[in-house]
Amino acid sequence: MKILVAISKVPDTTTKIKFTAENKEFDNSGVQFIVNPYDEWYALVRALEIKEAGGGTVTTITVGKEDNDPVIRKALAVGADDAVRVNAEPTDAYFVAAQIADYAKKNDYDMVLTGKETIDYNGSQVGGMVAEIMDLPYISNASKMDFEGNKATIIRDIQGGKEKLEVETPFVLSAAKGMAEQRIPNMRGIMAAKRKKLTVVEPESADALTEVVSYALPPEKGQVKMIDADNPEELINLLHNEAKII
Amino acid sequence: MAVLAFVDTLEGSITKSSYEAVHYAAKVAEKTGESAVAVTYGDASNDDLKALGKFGASKVLVHKEQKDMNPRALTTLMQEAVAAEGADVVVFAQDFTGKAVAPLLSARLKAGLVSGAVDYPDTDNGFVVKKSAFSGKAFAMYSIKTEKKIISILPNSVGKEAGEGEAEVVEFTPALGDTRIKVLEVEKESGDGEIPLTEADLVVSAGRGLKGPENWQMVLDLAKELGAATACSRPVADMEWRPHHEHVGQTGVAIRPNLYIAIGISGAIQHLAGVNGSKVIVVINTDEEAPFFKAADYGIVGDAFEVVPKLVEAAKAHKAAN
Ligand SMILES: Cc1cc2nc3c(=O)[nH]c(=O)nc-3n(C[C@H](O)[C@H](O)[C@H](O)COP(=O)(O)OP(=O)(O)OC[C@H]3O[C@@H](n4cnc5c(N)ncnc54)[C@H](O)[C@@H]3O)c2cc1C
Numbered sequence: 082m083k084i085l086v087a088i089s090k091v092p093d094t095t096t097k098i099k100f101t102a103e104n105k106e107f108d109n110s111g112v113q114f115i116v117n118p119y120d121e122w123y124a125l126v127r128a129l130e131i132k133e134a135g136g137g138t139v140t141t142i143t144v145g146k147e148d149n150d151p152v153i154r155k156a157l158a159v160g161a162d163d164a165v166r167v168n169a170e171p172t173d174a175y176f177v178a179a180q181i182a183d184y185a186k187k188n189d190y191d192m193v194l195t196g197k198e199t200i201d202y203n204g205s206q207v208g209g210m211v212a213e214i215m216d217l218p219y220i221s222n223a224s225k226m227d228f229e230g231n232k233a234t235i236i237r238d239i240q241g242g243k244e245k246l247e248v249e250t251p252f253v254l255s256a257a258k259g260m261a262e263q264r265i266p267n268m269r270g271i272m273a274a275k276r277k278k279l280t281v282v283e284p285e286s287a288d289a290l291t292e293v294v295s296y297a298l299p300p301e302k303g304q305v306k307m308i309d310a311d312n313p314e315e316l317i318n319l320l321h322n323e324a325k326i327i
Numbered sequence: 328m329a330v331l332a333f334v335d336t337l338e339g340s341i342t343k344s345s346y347e348a349v350h351y352a353a354k355v356a357e358k359t360g361e362s363a364v365a366v367t368y369g370d371a372s373n374d375d376l377k378a379l380g381k382f383g384a385s386k387v388l389v390h391k392e393q394k395d396m397n398p399r400a401l402t403t404l405m406q407e408a409v410a411a412e413g414a415d416v417v418v419f420a421q422d423f424t425g426k427a428v429a430p431l432l433s434a435r436l437k438a439g440l441v442s443g444a445v446d447y448p449d450t451d452n453g454f455v456v457k458k459s460a461f462s463g464k465a466f467a468m469y470s471i472k473t474e475k476k477i478i479s480i481l482p483n484s485v486g487k488e489a490g491e492g493e494a495e496v497v498e499f500t501p502a503l504g505d506t507r508i509k510v511l512e513v514e515k516e517s518g519d520g521e522i523p524l525t526e527a528d529l530v531v532s533a534g535r536g537l538k539g540p541e542n543w544q545m546v547l548d549l550a551k552e553l554g555a556a557t558a559c560s561r562p563v564a565d566m567e568w569r570p571h572h573e574h575v576g577q578t579g580v581a582i583r584p585n586l587y588i589a590i591g592i593s594g595a596i597q598h599l600a601g602v603n604g605s606k607v608i609v610v611i612n613t614d615e616e617a618p619f620f621k622a623a624d625y626g627i628v629g630d631a632f633e634v635v636p637k638l639v640e641a642a643k644a645h646k647a648a649n
């Protein structure tokens with residue numbers, strides 16, 4: 082199976098979010114960047130497991146500038162065979178999807194895997210857009226995937242439950258929790274990653290359909306109101322009379 | 328011209344977030360002098376569909392033969408509805424269905440999509456939509472630059488208001504056929520009468536502070552008395568104390584109920600990422616230094632094993648009195 086996994090770079094999950102330039106830019110000073118957890122733990126690791134079981138290749142693709150390379154090396158250390166970077170600012174989801182779709186079309190993959198969302202912009206958009214541009218079936222929020230030949234049995238989250246479905250390759254899938262278990266790269270993987278191929282390709286022309294104009298932080302939480310542990314009835318009272326939610 | 332709202336159904340009932348999508352579409356339509364049209368599929372009753380008029384829809388297009396949540400088929404349904412109604416804005420709820428369909432429609436129509444919107448668009452200067460970003464830690468203002476626009480709203484961010492009115496229900500049956508995905512089985516998450524977590528107004532959640540799965544009965548009791556759904560922290564799901572679909576947070580589900588009660592949960596940043604959109608947060612924890620108190624509206628420093636049973640009694644009394 083020839084698999085393409087879309088990898089993105091996001092601020093570490095514990096990052097304190099700040100903005101600069103009058104709230105027009107994300108302040109990345111002192112921020113540690115990681116591979117988006119859904120891309121790494123679920124999409125990439127499941128791709129590796131499928132390759133280990135049945136042969137094939139796992140290539141990662143990232144749309145971004147050189148500052149993505151450390152994160153790409155991390156994905157290579159986890160076990161991807163090689164990596165592609167489309168050398169352009171990831172301006173919006175459609176632009177990113179157009180780049181990934183274009184590369185995937187030219188190189189004939191059995192599957193394109195993405196994470197269910199990035200933890201910074203929380204779009205949940207790129208995977209679906211790649212599928213639509215490539216005219217392939219899209220399986221969103223998948224938590225399990227098994228193969229028999231080129232036929233996959235997949236479980237995905239739907240409103241109120243789960244759906245089990247069958248689909249033949251090629252397709253595009255976004256991965257959620259359950260797909261696989263996180264793998265911590267070992268020393269050998271980290272050394273090997275340094276020698277693996279990272280191909281840089283120039284972008285195709287594509288339009289961004291949206292643009293971030295500014296950011297804002299949520300208003301500060303007011304002071305917490307403490308209630309005596311011996312008198313929890315007071316909580317029910319406050320929720321009813323003050324907060325008016327029960 | 329029209330503003331479309333995509334309406335999803337769950338076992339024949341219209342989902343709560345779909346009412347919000349209709350309400351949102353009606354508000355946008357009011358601003359732009361258009362009408363709001365709901366588009367749906369499956370088994371909702373005609374009475375329920377007519378009643379979408381109360382939330383501001385003037386018309387409902389319904390495709391009854393389409394039963395599955397097939398993303399491509401539903402994309403075609405929306406594409407055809409956009410053409411039939413000359414729509415320039417389409418509204419989805421950012422739930423599992425919206426996440427599966429909205430990006431496809433965006434790419435198909437080359438219409439800019441803002442997902443996770445939390446407010447109405449600002450149309451004074453272009454078309455700018457405020458969305459939740461950085462897992463609830465901030466907001467981003469997005470300008471949509473295309474003529475057609477798609478907005479997917481976070482559940483429970485704009486609410487819904489029922490007024491008067493009845494929508495005209497029209498059968499709408501364009502060919503949708505996408506047979507490449509074959510549904511084998513659908514498994515429901517919640518038992519009969521239980522409230523699915525993503526639809527719940529009130530949520531009671533517990534963490535590792537409860538020590539073991541055998542101690543969950545009081546949590547279930549509290550949820551039952553309040554009419555709430557139940558949730559848990561990640562380690563609790565990882566240790567299989569509770570089912571995985573209850574796991575909230577950065578890697579689990581993100582929820583935005585009116586009330587979130589956190590029992591024996593420390594309030595790690597990755598947990599908060601999934602619940603910080605809740606309107607009111609209550610924290611019950613033995614450790615007064617637990618970070619969760621900083622994000623709370625009400626707090627009780629105390630032992631869950633003593634506090635929660637008393638709360639169950641108080642909730643019971645409250646229910647009886649109201
Ligand atoms: C990349 C990443 C993603 C993550 N994603 C998530 C996620 O999606 N969701 C999530 O929840 N976590 C997530 N985590 C884990 C997170 O960092 C925390 O480890 C986790 O939330 C802690 O769970 P907890 O609060 O139940 O347990 P603990 O941190 O162990 O807290 C237990 C709390 O219970 C209190 N307590 C103990 N006894 C009692 C008692 N008798 N009565 C009342 N209180 C008591 C303690 O004071 C303590 O505050 C993630 C971590 C990483 C690195």
Ligand SMILES: Nc1ncnc2c1ncn2[C@@H]1O[C@H](COP(=O)(O)O)[C@@H](O)[C@H]1O
Pocket residue numbers: 086087088089090117119120142143144145171174177194195196197198199202203204205206207208
């Ligand atoms: N710049 C990028 N380069 C490569 N893949 C990306 C990029 N941005 C997003 N993705 C992929 O698309 C998924 C969904 O992203 P999003 O639509 O931004 O939430 C991510 O989990 C990644 O797999």
